[in-house]
Structure formats: C-alpha cells, structure tokens
Amino acid sequence: MVRGRIPRQPAKTGRHEGAGISRPLKASQKNAGLRPGPTQATKKKSRERSTKGYNPLAPERIAEILRLLDQLYPDVTCALTHKDAWQLLVATILSAQSTDVNVNRVTPELFRKYPTVADFAALTPEQLEPDIRSTGFFRNKSKSVVGAAKRIVTEFGGQVPDDMARLLTLPGVARKTANVVLGTWFKKADGLVVDTHVTRIARRLELTKNTDAPKIEQDLMKVIPREKWILFAHQLIWHGRKLCIARRPKCVDCALENICHAGDKTWSTVEIHKNAKL
Numbered sequence: 001m002v003r004g005r006i007p008r009q010p011a012k013t014g015r016h017e018g019a020g021i022s023r024p025l026k027a028s029q030k031n032a033g034l035r036p037g038p039t040q041a042t043k044k045k046s047r048e049r050s051t052k053g054y055n056p057l058a059p060e061r062i063a064e065i066l067r068l069l070d071q072l073y074p075d076v077t078c079a080l081t082h083k084d085a086w087q088l089l090v091a092t093i094l095s096a097q098s099t100d101v102n103v104n105r106v107t108p109e110l111f112r113k114y115p116t117v118a119d120f121a122a123l124t125p126e127q128l129e130p131d132i133r134s135t136g137f138f139r140n141k142s143k144s145v146v147g148a149a150k151r152i153v154t155e156f157g158g159q160v161p162d163d164m165a166r167l168l169t170l171p172g173v174a175r176k177t178a179n180v181v182l183g184t185w186f187k188k189a190d191g192l193v194v195d196t197h198v199t200r201i202a203r204r205l206e207l208t209k210n211t212d213a214p215k216i217e218q219d220l221m222k223v224i225p226r227e228k229w230i231l232f233a234h235q236l237i238w239h240g241r242k243l244c245i246a247r248r249p250k251c252v253d254c255a256l257e258n259i260c261h262a263g264d265k266t267w268s269t270v271e272i273h274k275n276a277k278l
C-alpha cells in the first residue's frame with residue numbers, strides 16, 4: 001500500500017458511497033448549474049425501492065451462496081469425535097449448550113469406560129452423571145443418554161435406528177440430533193441440522209425470517225437442494241465458528257460479504273437490511 005494512503009472503510013450502514021446530508025445550494029453553486037443532492041426523503045424512497053425488488057431467495061443468489069461456501073469449506077463434516085452411530089448420538093446429546101471441543105474432551109474416556117450401548121443401558125442416570133458433568137446440564141443429559149440406550153436395547157435390537165420417525169422416539173432426541181446422526185453417520189438427508197450457528201447465519205443471509213428451529217429447517221429445505229442439505233448445514237456451522245460469529249462477525253474477511261445484507265454486519269460494501277439478524 002502507498003504510504004500515507006488509508007484504505008476506504010465503508011460505513012456500517014453501507015451508505016458510504018457519496019453519503020451525506022443534502023444541503024441547499026449556495027447562489028454561486030446554482031449559477032454554476034449544479035443540482036442539489038438527494039434529500040433524506042428521496043434517499044429513503046430509493047432505498048425502499050431497491051429493497052422491494054430484492055429477492056434474497058432468488059435461485060442465482062442461493063447458487064452463489066452455495067458456490068462460495070463450497071469454496072470456503074469444501075469437505076467439512078461433524079466435529080464431534082465418534083466411531084459409530086451410538087457414539088455420535090451420545091456426543092450430540094452431550095453437545096447441547098456446550099462446545100464440540102468440550103464434548104470431545106469427555107467422550108474418549110466415557111466410551112472406554114462404557115464401550116457398548118448395553119453398557120449404558122445397564123446404568124442409572126445418577127451413575128452416569130459424574131462422567132459427563134463438565135458438559136453442563138448433566139442431570140438431563142444423563143437421563144437422555146441412559147433412556148436412549150435402554151430403548152435402543154429393548155426396542156431396536158441394540159442398533160441406533162436409521163430413520164427420523166424412530167430416532168424421534170428416543171429420549172432427548174429432537175430433529176437437530178436426529179439430523180446429525182442421519183446425515184453424518186447414515187448419509188441420509190431427511191432434513192437439515194439447525195443449531196445456533198445455522199439459525200444465526202440463515203437469518204443474516206435472509207434465507208429465513210423465522211426464529212424457531214423447526215420453521216427455519218422447513219424454510220431451508222425449500223430453497224437448498226436436497227443433495228446439499230447435509231454439507232450445507234455443516235458449512236454454516238463452520239462459517240459460524242470461524243467468521244460469522246455471533247458478536248462482531250468478521251465481515252471484512254468474509255467471501256460472502258457482497259451478497260450479505262445482515263443487519264449486524266461489522267463492515268459493508270452493500271446496503272444493510274436491518275431486520276436480517278437474530
């Protein structure tokens with residue numbers, strides 16, 4: 001960079017180009033044939049017009065989002081360490097309100113101590129609690145893991161079911177957990193994993209206006225091609241960890257910046273849509 005030159009820093013509002021308050025022209029300026037700049041009202045109208053014609057779900061925009069995510073995160077997958085469907089199910093239950101790193105610290109010893117589903121099914125929740133305490137909410141999680149193990153042993157012959165309907169009958173298993181197991185282990189795209197990262201980024205990218213996970217999942221299933229469901233969710237999760245973090249996202253480093261109008265961007269070269277955030 002040439003010394004003494006400071007790079008352009010766009011305003012948070014995205015109105016950095018030629019932005020300014022319109023003032024009446026002086027007589028000398030009028031005589032010079034200059035025209036007054038747009039008034040605040042005119043600018044507001046033109047902003048409304050440009051937002052009106054904008055379709056965040058346009059197929060070309062969705063394709064561009066998918067292309068950029070593929071470039072950034074070509075083959076990402078679930079970060080929870082596991083060797084089989086049961087271990088993944090347990091790890092996913094433990095990951096609620098915790099981090100994958102935290103869960104990965106606990107599970108190797110846990111699965112060394114209790115190697116099979118039957119070992120877990122033979123426990124009481126109280127016996128399991130000390131082993132998973134550090135993942136938080138350990139009493140509920142113990143009940144879920146032991147309850148799921150008992151049901152898998154008694155109802156499903158010791159095998160983790162590979163379909164949504166039966167997975168949802170397990171204690172502590174909702175669609176998010178079921179989608180993680182189905183997508184990551186069984187490679188079945190029954191739906192999309194919607195966690196805190198997917199929720200935040202789907203809203204920032206205006207792929208949904210909803211805030212609750214089941215509705216967000218439905219919205220995403222309508223616009224993302226089915227063959228992309230598994231990878232797309234993992235890509236958003238990784239993007240949410242690396243760049244599109246909850247507080248102060250690193251927009252200046254983000255490849256999606258010029259197609260993202262998020263209301264809480266920290267840097268923008270495009271118009272801001274104030275409702276595009278959580």
Ligand code: SF4
Pocket residue numbers: 204243244245249250251252254255256257260261262264265266
């Ligand atoms: S530009 Fe910012 S808010 Fe938009 S996706 Fe990238 S990091 Fe997230």
